[in-house]
Amino acid sequence: MHNTAIFLIEFGAIILGLGILGRFAGRLRFSPIPLYLLAGLAFGEGGILPLGASEEFVAIGAEIGVILLLLMLGLEYTASDLVTNLKTHYPAGLVDCALNALPGAAAALLLGWGPVAAVVLAGVTWISSSGVIAKVLGDLGRLGNRETPVILSILVLEDLAMAVYLPIVTALLAGVSLATGSVTLAIALGAAGAVLFVAVRYGRVISRFVSSDDPEKLLLVVLGLTLLVAGLAQQLQVSAAVGAFLVGIALSGEVAEGTHTLLSPLRDLFAAVFFVFFGLHTDPASIPPVLLPALALALTTAATKIASGYWAAKRAGIGAKGRWRAGGTLVARGEFSIVIAGLAVAAGLEPELGPLATAYVLILVLLGPLTARYTEPLAQRLTRRRPLDVGASDTPQPAGTVSGPGERRSL
Template identity: 65%
Template sequence: MHDLASIMMELGAVLFLLGLVGHGAARFGVSPIPFYLLCGLAFGHGGLIPLGASEEFIAIGAEIGVVLLLLTLGLEYTAGELLVGLRRNAPAGGLDLALNAAPGVAAAFLLGWDWRAAVVLGGVTAISSSGIIAKVLGDLGRLGNRETPVVLSVLVLEDLAMAVYLPVLTALLAGTTFAGAAQSLAIALGAMVGVLYLALRHSARVTRLVYNPTSDRNDEIILLRALGLALLVSGVAQQVQVSAAVGAFLVGIALSGPVAEGAREVLTPLRDLFAAVFFVFFGLQSDPAQIPSALLPALGLAAAGVATKMFTGWWAARRSGIATMGRFRAGAALIARGEFSIVIAGLAVASDVEPRLGPLAASYVLLMAIIGPVAARVVEPLTRAALRRRRSPHGATSSAPATRSAPVTGPVAGAGLVPPEPRGPLSVEADADPAAAGLDDPADLPQRPRDTVRD
């Protein structure tokens, strides 16, 4: 048992270093996530300065970080918006899972592993990191972009698929009978349906659990009740094999009106603190000494994973009428892999399915956790440059004014989440290519806050 002084010194040093790293990243205009991950590598087992006293606290803080990231993400949308988005983007979710699981399954068989290892590695490569993506979208100010609801719908479909996949995988690895696996799956599906029903049908009652909208706002009460409710629901969801992230997200969408706005304001600083702890813990889980031996296959999987996620996001955004820039932003946003991939690989390592699977999964996830935030930041300038080069042989853009007759839809109407809403006389079609017209992407226009959209 480590003494309290050691825990406080280690934790204080880690947080102070993260503050310095985050400040440096902000000065250069880049996401701090890759640097937080590298700090975790430096502090982990086999790193430069292994942590001993505070590792357990950091592990718990990391779980709280995921809950807060998904809770605040859910606060951006209503239950009705989520349902419409899930229905419209179900084909994209299916394509996403199939395309991104295929490289992992193929790699496992090429490496000579058995079918159980192939099922595990397929899950590792298929699922994006909701925690990392939520942080990236917030850092880049893209929560109000028209393509963001498409990204969130794909993520939620992935997380719901995990509620089916994890019980089945656990049964496969443990050698459980078919009846036992079916029972676990039925419990997980029942819990998932129950939480969705409460979020969709009883949003007002859930909101009153946090605070009475007719009373004067009290930030202390909102903070305590919102965080407590999110942790409670996430814990119950985790207990019945449903993702804790899904539980937190559904709590967020169940809250509405001024209570949702107040919860978002008071939870944001707490979210940023625990999100940083989450990324450090993610790096702590990887042993730097094991990475070189698995680096080559991990690089191959990473290249395939970038390509398949880019295509998935591009195709899903195109189906929703998003313009070219938004399509590429959607694809880049989905690249990062993270907490779910580590959970899946951890189950396989504990079952001793394949000794080489753990290092490969850790190397792959670390690569994708770094590539994802970087890709999300650089995709805009790269896409703009490519579009300009594509038009350059035909001369400069015509000086004639572009036709701007159709109204621009609301910030997320292209994804089917908000009814169309005129912005004014100067606008373009939702499915038009703004780059070709010489205009900005509608997602770059000022976005309306959530409360006004609700009205």
């Protein structure tokens, strides 16, 4: 009874604290992710007041948070959108991967962490934060801008790449042999391909089966199906997150919209718990030694992300102003960088990787909204002696005309 009381007090205090931090971040109009990470640092190993009774429950909540993040991500897209996006925009995705993953891999090798850590850190520096970027686009009133579909296309390709990348990382961290790892990757690719095929051909049938006019029944069926598939995927060493992502893709139409509405509060709750959990397992004293490498890596990959966004927008025929806005908007890293780093921390890969990833995300989640706002005017000042491109238009489209891949994304 005493332990139950302590658990309720601790967990209740965590949720209440997260709510207050979220409201504070909302008033200042920036992402609450850094505040959640700082809260975890304050109450974790070496923090002000380490938790005791509730830590195991927080760990389970963090697992659910990752699953819901990927499920909701899958709900944002239709299978046909993903296929079209792959065919049309894969060159931009390849450039984005090369420019932003290589600095992370190089940094890990320079720090002497080895090839597995290099693959992990490459993912941390590669994937932009969909959540932060979506909020920034809305706050700046850029939903109708001509460069916005380009930004969304890159985010879609990064999200889709997660379905391939996460099984690779999971296999590497598990220390399996090359043959076993190849089988795991083949299973993941086969599952992803099968789900895309079924979703394109029979998506309406699946949605009708899951659909219900009763929100309670819809919530129970979708959540139960997601956890079941995620667990089976984890059992096959494919990654629970990938399983949840594929479930989201398979659902479409009114079912996807209804599920998104019902699960959004749960996603936000458990995602916040996930960020706290990551912070709980990072000793604050371990961050200062890696702060300079994290800052150097953040500045480097901010520049490479701006370059990749600029190139993608130029390829799409966007004018110079829109190119700079596209690049600056993509700088923020956040939830999925922490997800990737969390896998490495859980596997005990490299003690300094978790602190470096925490510092890296803290820097870029704060810097991202600033680069989104100021990259274009700063570039204008630096190039004011040279006329900007006049062949491509930067005129915003009317609100609500954003189309193409990713149009189901919540902005």
